[in-house]
Amino acid sequence: xxxxxxxxxxxxxxxxxxxxxxxxxxxxxxxxxxxxxxxxxxxxxxxxxxxxxxxxxxxxxxxxxxxxxxxxxxxxxxxxxxxxxxxxxxxxxxxxxxxxxxxxxxxxxxxxxxxxxxxxxxxxxxxxxxxxxxxxxxxxxxxxxxxxxxxxxxxxxxxxxxxxxxxxxxxxxxxxxxxxxxxxxxxxxxxxxxxxxxxxxxxxxxxxxxxxxxxxxxxxxxxxxxxxxxxxxxxxxxxxxxxxxxxxxxxxxxxxxxxxxxxxxxxxxxxxxxxxxxxxxxxxxxxxxxxxxxxxxxxxxxxxxxxxxxxxxxxxxxxxxxxxxxxxxxxxxxxxxxxxxxxxxxxxxxxxxxxxxxxxxxxxxxxxxxxxxxxxxxxxxxxxxxxxxxxxxxxxxxxxxxxxxxxxxxxxxxxxxxxxxxxxxxxxxxxxxxxxxxxxxxxxxxxxxxxxxxxxxxxxxxxxxxxxxxxxxxxxxxxxxxxxxxxxxxxxxxxxxxxxxxxxxxxxxxxxxxxxxxxxxxxxxxxxxxxxxxxxxxxxxxxxxxxxxxxxxxxxxxxxxxxxxxxxxxxx
Numbered sequence: 001x002x003x004x005x006x007x008x009x010x011x012x013x014x015x016x017x018x019x020x021x022x023x024x025x026x027x028x029x030x031x032x033x034x035x036x037x038x039x040x041x042x043x044x045x046x047x048x049x050x051x052x053x054x055x056x057x058x059x060x061x062x063x064x065x066x067x068x069x070x071x072x073x074x075x076x077x078x079x080x081x082x083x084x085x086x087x088x089x090x091x092x093x094x095x096x097x098x099x100x101x102x103x104x105x106x107x108x109x110x111x112x113x114x115x116x117x118x119x120x121x122x123x124x125x126x127x128x129x130x131x132x133x134x135x136x137x138x139x140x141x142x143x144x145x146x147x148x149x150x151x152x153x154x155x156x157x158x159x160x161x162x163x164x165x166x167x168x169x170x171x172x173x174x175x176x177x178x179x180x181x182x183x184x185x186x187x188x189x190x191x192x193x194x195x196x197x198x199x200x201x202x203x204x205x206x207x208x209x210x211x212x213x214x215x216x217x218x219x220x221x222x223x224x225x226x227x228x229x230x231x232x233x234x235x236x237x238x239x240x241x242x243x244x245x246x247x248x249x250x251x252x253x254x255x256x257x258x259x260x261x262x263x264x265x266x267x268x269x270x271x272x273x274x275x276x277x278x279x280x281x282x283x284x285x286x287x288x289x290x291x292x293x294x295x296x297x298x299x300x301x302x303x304x305x306x307x308x309x310x311x312x313x314x315x316x317x318x319x320x321x322x323x324x325x326x327x328x329x330x331x332x333x334x335x336x337x338x339x340x341x342x343x344x345x346x347x348x349x350x351x352x353x354x355x356x357x358x359x360x361x362x363x364x365x366x367x368x369x370x371x372x373x374x375x376x377x378x379x380x381x382x383x384x385x386x387x388x389x390x391x392x393x394x395x396x397x398x399x400x401x402x403x404x405x406x407x408x409x410x411x412x413x414x415x416x417x418x419x420x421x422x423x424x425x426x427x428x429x430x431x432x433x434x435x436x437x438x439x440x441x442x443x444x445x446x447x448x449x450x451x452x453x454x455x456x457x458x459x460x461x462x463x464x465x466x467x468x469x470x471x472x473x474x475x476x477x478x479x480x481x482x483x484x485x486x487x488x489x490x491x492x493x494x495x496x497x498x499x500x501x502x503x504x505x506x507x508x509x510x511x512x513x514x515x516x517x518x519x520x521x522x523x524x525x526x527x528x529x530x531x532x533x534x535x536x537x538x539x540x541x542x543x544x545x546x547x548x549x550x551x552x553x554x555x556x557x558x559x560x561x562x563x564x565x566x567x568x569x570x571x572x
């Protein structure tokens with residue numbers, strides 16, 4: 001039996017001094033539009049959280065139901081072949097500990113299984129674990145039983161020691177993005193070959209949900225020992241496929257792993273992920289059959305693809321959001337203590353509130369995205385059991401009141417600010433629409449397009465004043481909030497620090513009662529909407545296309561396209 005112990009989390013750094021009391025316009029609130037997913041139930045810590053997927057797209061002509069899977073019913077599987085998936089952006093490093101890209105999750109889903117996953121209904125289900133976690137009466141110890149038939153792609157046995165090694169790496173690697181996700185762990189113990197225990201300083205309710213994402217991807221200890229920080233260049237995990245090669249900016253290839261414990265369920269020989277950043281080109285390749293699956297289809301192309309013979313479509317509402325991140329203190333890189341940025345946007349919450357009020361979210365989703373998406377003003381989906389009136393409150397679009405705030409703040413109008421965005425057509429349309437909207441409120445917005453992987457690095461480094469990116473969403477609000485809003489957390493790209501928010505987020509993670517957690521998260525949203533380090537804009541629908549000669553493709557509420565058991569098919 002081997003035990004790893006970890007020191008208690010250090011105290012968060014104090015935020016920069018806030019401006020003194022000031023008069024301000026009354027806060028105008030409206031309810032954000034409902035999203036498509038209905039989260040039906042949330043159980044106690046480590047329990048199952050269910051999603052029932054029915055939907056109505058805001059501004060759509062008719063209700064749009066979620067379609068999450070391509071069925072094998074009535075079709076004959078054709079064994080073998082190379083499936084090509086068009087990826088809308090270049091993934092970052094294929095390392096579960098450091099990755100922050102949705103597109104990396106697409107690729108790793110096929111070769112790095114997790115302790116838990118979610119199913120089509122959004123319920124947390126065992127994957128490399130065999131049961132949901134067992135939590136001690138005091139909530140301080142969590143026991144996880146593990147599969148006894150799994151082997152890593154390099155032949156290393158999958159066992160509790162491998163889980164311990166992975167979790168230790170998440171907690172100790174200097175540039176880990178997982179550390180703050182996992183909560184106040186004091187130790188990880190390999191109880192026996194197929195049982196691991198995680199001990200906590202205080203109870204931590206979201207653990208199962210956290211382990212259903214990258215933190216639960218278990219890496220080969222042999223590969224970690226050999227490769228160290230270079231693990232992401234040649235990742236080795238348990239999965240239906242294993243890594244073959246990566247051609248930067250072009251493609252990533254994986255091949256069937258004969259050591260996989262459920263190898264009989266794997267049908268393809270290889271999967272090639274081809275990087276195609278232009279949505280219209282992804283759609284054209286899908287129509288021509290040059291690619292078999294395409295992620296993140298544009299609403300601009302969706303209607304035409306619905307009418308295209310030989311093409312099928314999956315769509316599911318997102319638990320995540322798209323937003324503008326404002327750099328209020330990220331001076332030394334994400335996860336570092338917040339520093340001082342001497343601009344009105346960074347130092348004066350009135351300027352940030354004005355920016356939020358200048359945006360007409362309803363008009364954005366209607367004009368730019370044809371009503372397929374939903375306005376959003378917080379990181380909590382309206383359909384979540386953790387949603388409250390407080391988490392759904394939204395500043396009313398009011399350019400005159402926004403301009404008054406700028407004048408009150410004493411800034412020169414038009415106030416000039418640069419926004420860095422991903423260089424793809426949909427995002428550029430969005431940015432141009434925002435640019436036009438905020439001009440009415442006294443902002444002069446300059447748009448700087450940046451290649452996606454470079455934008456991720458820019459976000460990490462804090463090399464921006466304003467940046468537009470999103471988050472694909474997690475079942476538990478902890479996954480959408482803590483890492484982005486708590487001081488020095490792994491995805492706190494804004495450099496935001498508010499001790500009240502830190503305390504509320506920590507308390508919510510320690511509470512197992514859904515209503516109590518929801519109330520605490522509502523308080524967080526209220527404070528964040530006062531501070532506006534992140535200006536939330538809208539929630540997407542995950543729009544995935546496929547050619548009708550493939551089946552077994554799935555897209556769930558976490559936004560990840562699953563290809564592990566996909567196959568080419570013939571009509572039976």
